[in-house]
Amino acid sequence: MYKIIEKNTIAENEYSMKVIAPRIAKKRRAGQFIILIPSQGDERIPLTIVDSSPDEGWIEIIFQVIGATTFKLSLKNVGDEIYSLVGPLGRPTHIENWGTVVSVGGGVGIAPLLPITAAMKKAGNRIITILGARTKELLILEDRMAKYSDRVIIMTDDGSYGEKGLVTDAIKKLINEGEKLDMVLAVGPAIMMKFVSLLTKEYNIPTLVSLNTIMVDGTGMCGSCRVTVGKETKFVCVDGPEFDGHLVDWDNMLKRQTVYREQEKIAYEKVLSQYGKKN
Amino acid sequence: MSKENIQKIIDEINIERKEEWRADLRRSMKAKARGEIDRVHMIEREPDVRNKIFEEVNLGYTEEMAILEAKRCLDCPSPTCVMGCPVAVKIPSFIKLVEEGKFLDAAKKIKETNSLPAVCGRVCPQEEQCEGNCIYIKMGKPPIAIGHLERFVADYERKMNAAEIVKPKEKKGKKVAIIGSGPAGLAAAGDLAKMGYDVTIFEALHEPGGVLIYGIPEFRLPKEIVRHEIENLKKMGVEIITDFVVGRTATIDELREEGYEAFFIGAGAGLPWMLNIPGENLNGVYSANEYLTRVNLMKAYKFPEYETPIARGKRVAVIGAGNTAMDAVRTSKRLGAEHSMILYRRTRKEMPARIEEIKHAEEEGIEFIYLTQPIEFVGDENGWLKGIKCIKMELGEPDDSGRRRPIPIEGTEHIIEADVAIVALGTKPNPLIPDTTEGLKIKRRGEIEVDDSLQTSIPGVFAGGDVMRGGATVILAMGDGRDAAIAIDKYLSEKK
Numbered sequence A: 001m002y003k004i005i006e007k008n009t010i011a012e013n014e015y016s017m018k019v020i021a022p023r024i025a026k027k028r029r030a031g032q033f034i035i036l037i038p039s040q041g042d043e044r045i046p047l048t049i050v051d052s053s054p055d056e057g058w059i060e061i062i063f064q065v066i067g068a069t070t071f072k073l074s075l076k077n078v079g080d081e082i083y084s085l086v087g088p089l090g091r092p093t094h095i096e097n098w099g100t101v102v103s104v105g106g107g108v109g110i111a112p113l114l115p116i117t118a119a120m121k122k123a124g125n126r127i128i129t130i131l132g133a134r135t136k137e138l139l140i141l142e143d144r145m146a147k148y149s150d151r152v153i154i155m156t157d158d159g160s161y162g163e164k165g166l167v168t169d170a171i172k173k174l175i176n177e178g179e180k181l182d183m184v185l186a187v188g189p190a191i192m193m194k195f196v197s198l199l200t201k202e203y204n205i206p207t208l209v210s211l212n213t214i215m216v217d218g219t220g221m222c223g224s225c226r227v228t229v230g231k232e233t234k235f236v237c238v239d240g241p242e243f244d245g246h247l248v249d250w251d252n253m254l255k256r257q258t259v260y261r262e263q264e265k266i267a268y269e270k271v272l273s274q275y276g277k278k279n
Numbered sequence B: 001m002s003k004e005n006i007q008k009i010i011d012e013i014n015i016e017r018k019e020e021w022r023a024d025l026r027r028s029m030k031a032k033a034r035g036e037i038d039r040v041h042m043i044e045r046e047p048d049v050r051n052k053i054f055e056e057v058n059l060g061y062t063e064e065m066a067i068l069e070a071k072r073c074l075d076c077p078s079p080t081c082v083m084g085c086p087v088a089v090k091i092p093s094f095i096k097l098v099e100e101g102k103f104l105d106a107a108k109k110i111k112e113t114n115s116l117p118a119v120c121g122r123v124c125p126q127e128e129q130c131e132g133n134c135i136y137i138k139m140g141k142p143p144i145a146i147g148h149l150e151r152f153v154a155d156y157e158r159k160m161n162a163a164e165i166v167k168p169k170e171k172k173g174k175k176v177a178i179i180g181s182g183p184a185g186l187a188a189a190g191d192l193a194k195m196g197y198d199v200t201i202f203e204a205l206h207e208p209g210g211v212l213i214y215g216i217p218e219f220r221l222p223k224e225i226v227r228h229e230i231e232n233l234k235k236m237g238v239e240i241i242t243d244f245v246v247g248r249t250a251t252i253d254e255l256r257e258e259g260y261e262a263f264f265i266g267a268g269a270g271l272p273w274m275l276n277i278p279g280e281n282l283n284g285v286y287s288a289n290e291y292l293t294r295v296n297l298m299k300a301y302k303f304p305e306y307e308t309p310i311a312r313g314k315r316v317a318v319i320g321a322g323n324t325a326m327d328a329v330r331t332s333k334r335l336g337a338e339h340s341m342i343l344y345r346r347t348r349k350e351m352p353a354r355i356e357e358i359k360h361a362e363e364e365g366i367e368f369i370y371l372t373q374p375i376e377f378v379g380d381e382n383g384w385l386k387g388i389k390c391i392k393m394e395l396g397e398p399d400d401s402g403r404r405r406p407i408p409i410e411g412t413e414h415i416i417e418a419d420v421a422i423v424a425l426g427t428k429p430n431p432l433i434p435d436t437t438e439g440l441k442i443k444r445r446g447e448i449e450v451d452d453s454l455q456t457s458i459p460g461v462f463a464g465g466d467v468m469r470g471g472a473t474v475i476l477a478m479g480d481g482r483d484a485a486i487a488i489d490k491y492l493s494e495k496k
């Protein structure tokens, strides 16, 4: 059992939690994730390790409530325990000094982006951060990202904060301004990562994306997480979660994410009604 | 098990055989009369009932049935059946105790060499092992139902809650780490705990049991049985740490620094072989591992009570013909498929599954399509599987495994309609432990290399079960675990 020692609401339906898991806190590196089960009998879901303290023995997770399991997790409070939590899983990010790195985050994808950006900064990169959200209230982690960034650009769909437009518009603008971009990191909804990758491919800028496929075990055993990368089948949990964005078969990835859409809806509605709520 | 260990057990059986009660019992009924009794069939649920539910298919023997079946056994002076059992269960000794109605003593007798009889009685390929070597086969009669009897005795003991929890007389004060909680790890842990070692099992998943929990379905091996065995291990003092991936959460070298003096790697062969044909990443195409894990470990068959989803196809095609394929195809039927099919590139004769599973699958309405090899998965516009392009095969010369090699027949491509496909082509070991353990040697297909005492290329690190064999059976894995326990004891005793 893994005790929750801190919980914050960071936006509507988005939470951060610190959980006691000393071994993982000690071992984990940027880019890695855990798989947890809120209470016995629930589903296993992957979440990125956003931060950790090896000395105090905690790891931090940030999640958005989008279905049954994240909803159940959100019901847990400080002092409660998480039934199962395993990690650190996945390959750590390959960190090197590229020069100028653009960190592009969308929605809750900013959470996984944070530790990678921090590590890239530490390696001596100049960081330009581009954060996207639908609207001002949904933008998360701006302050913490700013800490590791030389420049921060905010984009909202409705123009309620920063500039109106998509993150790809911001990348285009940087390129037009004559910025030399050595590397792009993109983490967010698959559709965002797809369009970022298509854009950077035109300009030949190396692009790393972090894929959020559906997982079960997280150790390479089931193949639920598989995607096509450069015509080869890869297992995101052991070969990733990061891949060269230019090689990912995005249409396959997008379709695979929808495989259980109907059942996910049924499960979410069931759980919500158990707790007297409506979607 | 080594030849000399088996011989030792056979010598013991011969001494037991001479006990007075055994001699009396043998004399109480003529061999001819024993041979005239028909093999006692186990009660099974009706095919049309069971192919819709997940409760166990076989319902076991009653006491009377067990005693009657036990009477058939001739208590042979050189019992060939024992030679066929990888752990040399003292077959005639336990069966004669059954004939006497001493079921708990029979259970103890089996457990002298097999720590998981309730499991083995259900899942061993008896026709190739113990029963396949019974003298009755030579007489042209059905062999003694050794598996059924083993299962009966173990279930009896469990229901009476009579299993003896052996506590070691003295503690050795040495820590041993077991990696993986499948049959290999469980057997090694049990034996080492009995010897007095402080044993910790590290398990990657949230529930211990390995394939017994996540792979083999409830209708063949109720999970309650596995959990009961694991509870008994805990009562013996074995510590089980779940959610611990060795190689990730900590490496073997790090555990050594924490004071573990010997290791047993029983991490199984968890990685699925895929077909590597076009369309394999379409929605609706599964590895058998994923399909069975969703159903067994995550309880997707109880959706939406449990929230893990699974695609319930109307036409489900399973590719392969081993136990895993049979489990997957019978599961799909229970999840409501109208057509559940096996696609196999050879014929029924070459199928590697247990005969009982094939028979049960046939009774349950599974369709078997032989001499057929998939070459492409075909999808619809939404990325969902709609059919499998296949080619017909014919059998050529035998290959290394002695089975006739299938050869494609040109121009026979055709489409088999299916909305779910499950690839069950076997598994290979996960490279994680070799990748994170300096100096651990592996073989070509990733199996960990060991010497005769199951020691790996690193002193003090032993390995057995599927991780070393690359996909075998429960009983072989268990036997390895027991042999490794002996070797580890020897290693630690000699080490200063």
Ligand SMILES: Cc1cc2nc3c(=O)[nH]c(=O)nc-3n(C[C@H](O)[C@H](O)[C@H](O)COP(=O)(O)OP(=O)(O)OC[C@H]3O[C@@H](n4cnc5c(N)ncnc54)[C@H](O)[C@@H]3O)c2cc1C
Pocket (backbone or CB within 6 Å): A033, A043, A044, A045, A046, A047, A048, A049, A062, A063, A064, A065, A066, A067, A068, A069, A070, A071, A108, A111, A112, A211, A212, A213, A214, A215, A216, A241, A257, A258, A261, A264, A265, A268
């Ligand atoms: C490596 C990795 C890191 C991730 N990190 C974060 C993070 O830091 N913060 C965060 O909010 N989310 C993260 N995710 C996504 C998160 O796992 C899903 O939001 C979560 O599983 C949804 O579960 P649910 O039951 O609440 O919703 P559901 O209703 O089950 O699913 C909603 C959608 O989430 C996705 N999903 C469903 N089940 C899974 C599953 N078992 N694994 C992965 N995705 C699934 C599907 O696309 C689905 O359509 C990460 C995913 C991966 C693979």
Ligand SMILES: Cc1cc2nc3c(=O)[nH]c(=O)nc-3n(C[C@H](O)[C@H](O)[C@H](O)COP(=O)(O)OP(=O)(O)OC[C@H]3O[C@@H](n4cnc5c(N)ncnc54)[C@H](O)[C@@H]3O)c2cc1C
Pocket (backbone or CB within 6 Å): B123, B124, B125, B179, B180, B181, B182, B183, B184, B185, B202, B203, B204, B205, B208, B209, B210, B211, B212, B215, B216, B244, B245, B246, B247, B266, B267, B268, B269, B270, B292, B323, B324, B325, B327, B354, B430, B432, B433, B464, B465, B466, B467, B471, B472, B473, B474, B475, B477
């Ligand atoms: C569906 C199916 C049906 C089968 N049917 C039969 C049958 O009828 N009869 C029969 O005899 N055999 C059958 N088998 C084969 C049999 O189950 C295996 O041979 C046997 O389970 C192997 O045992 P094991 O202990 O070596 O490994 P496993 O049972 O595979 O257990 C290995 C354990 O190690 C854990 N692990 C892996 N890596 C790590 C790590 N790095 N750190 C920590 N833990 C780790 C795994 O999570 C797992 O729990 C079947 C197999 C399958 C898949």
Ligand code: SF4
Pocket (backbone or CB within 6 Å): B084, B085, B086, B087, B088, B089, B091, B114, B120, B121, B124, B126, B129, B130, B131, B146, B147, B150, B475
């Ligand atoms: S362990 Fe398996 S092979 Fe040995 S006697 Fe029992 S059922 Fe037969």
Ligand code: SF4
Pocket (backbone or CB within 6 Å): B072, B073, B074, B075, B076, B079, B080, B081, B082, B091, B092, B133, B134, B135, B136, B144, B146
């Ligand atoms: S060979 Fe058959 S008849 Fe003989 S002892 Fe073994 S089980 Fe009994």
Ligand code: FES
Pocket (backbone or CB within 6 Å): A214, A215, A216, A217, A218, A219, A220, A221, A222, A223, A224, A225, A226, A235, A236, A237, A238
């Ligand atoms: S999640 Fe099972 S193989 Fe990746």
